[in-house]
Amino acid sequence: MPTARGALAAAALDGKIYAIGGRDATQDLNSVEAYDPANDSWESLEDLPTARDHLAAVVVGERIFAVGGRLTSYARNLTVTEIYYPNLDRWNFAEPLPTARSGIGAATVLGELYVLGGEATEGTFEENESYNPVSNMWETGPPLPTARHGIGVVNLGNRIYVLAGGASPGGSVSALNEAFIVLSGLIIDDPVDDSGDDKVGQEEDSDDGGY
Numbered sequence: 574m575p576t577a578r579g580a581l582a583a584a585a586l587d588g589k590i591y592a593i594g595g596r597d598a599t600q601d602l603n604s605v606e607a608y609d610p611a612n613d614s615w616e617s618l619e620d621l622p623t624a625r626d627h628l629a630a631v632v633v634g635e636r637i638f639a640v641g642g643r644l645t646s647y648a649r650n651l652t653v654t655e656i657y658y659p660n661l662d663r664w665n666f667a668e669p670l671p672t673a674r675s676g677i678g679a680a681t682v683l684g685e686l687y688v689l690g691g692e693a694t695e696g697t698f699e700e701n702e703s704y705n706p707v708s709n710m711w712e713t714g715p716p717l718p719t720a721r722h723g724i725g726v727v728n729l730g731n732r733i734y735v736l737a738g739g740a741s742p743g744g745s746v747s748a749l750n751e752a753f754i755v756l757s758g759l760i761i762d763d764p765v766d767d768s769g770d771d772k773v774g775q776e777e778d779s780d781d782g783g784y
Contacts, residue, residue, distance in 0.1 A: 574608065574615055575604075576602065576604040576606060578596060579595055579596060579626075581595030581626070582594055582595070582639060583630060584630040584631060584632050585632070586635070586637060586659060587659065588610070588611065589610075590607065591607050591618075591630070591657070592605070592606045592608070593621055596626040601624040601626050603620040603621040605618040605621050618662055619657075619664060620664075621655065621664065622664050623651065623655060625651055625675075626643060626645070627675035627676050628640060628642030628643075628651075628677075629641060629642075629677045629679035630679070631686055635658075635659070636657060636659075638686055638704070639655045640653075640655075640688055640704075641653070641654075641673070641677050642675050642677075647676065648693070648694045650673035651673055653670070654666070654667040654668060667704070668709045670688060670702065670704075674688075674690075674691030674700065675691055676690070676691050676723050677724075678690055678725065678738075680726050682731055682755040683755060685703050686706070687753070687755075688702050688704070689701050689733070689735055690717060690722055690724045690738060692723075692739075692743075693742065694742065697720040697739070698722070699716035699720035700717075701713070701716055701717060717751060717753075717784075718784055719740065719747070720740065721738035721739055721749070723739050724736060724738035725737055734751070735749070735750075735751045751784060752784060756783075
């Protein structure tokens with residue numbers, strides 16, 4: 574890839590892989606680059622507005638959300654949430670993540686974005702916060718049974734699996750596997766228009782999820 578880095582976020586959309594943020598040996602980066610496997614080529618895109626590392630990136634509809642992260646150290650965590658529109662090669666800001674954290678995991682289920690775990694100087698996070706792109710609002714959900722950072726997060730159907738990670742800040746590990754069941758969400762009907770409107774769907778009847 575064009576820019577060497579670590580602690581970045583990545584997301585896949587419409588046949589391309591997007592590499593977002595991270596840091597090199599000296600500084601945080603705002604580089605955004607897309608890889609097209611069809612022709613084995615990279616493309617440099619509009620910079621991430623807020624350079625940072627240990628962030629998360631997920632796709633909601635036809636947009637990529639870059640959430641949280643930090644400036645060099647988990648003593649300098651961020652709440653910033655930014656949205657990338659691939660059809661416009663443009664970034665916008667969304668409502669900030671309620672809890673500043675890095676080393677997080679994220680997933681999209683039923684049209685909503687979920688951010689879990691993380692770390693800071695005071696410890697690891699059990700927070701599970703979800704973002705509704707219709708209302709541009711965050712909501713606090715049932716906490717992780719085990720607070721931790723550096724997690725692997727993936728969804729299968731309406732379940733979000735939170736794998737491994739460390740229970741204390743810095744170099745720690747676990748073999749945990751916890752699943753959050755999402756019982757409500759959004760129906761995506763018109764993900765994006767050329768104006769970059771943030772309204773992407775319509776709300777379904779809702780109920781709380783659980784582990």
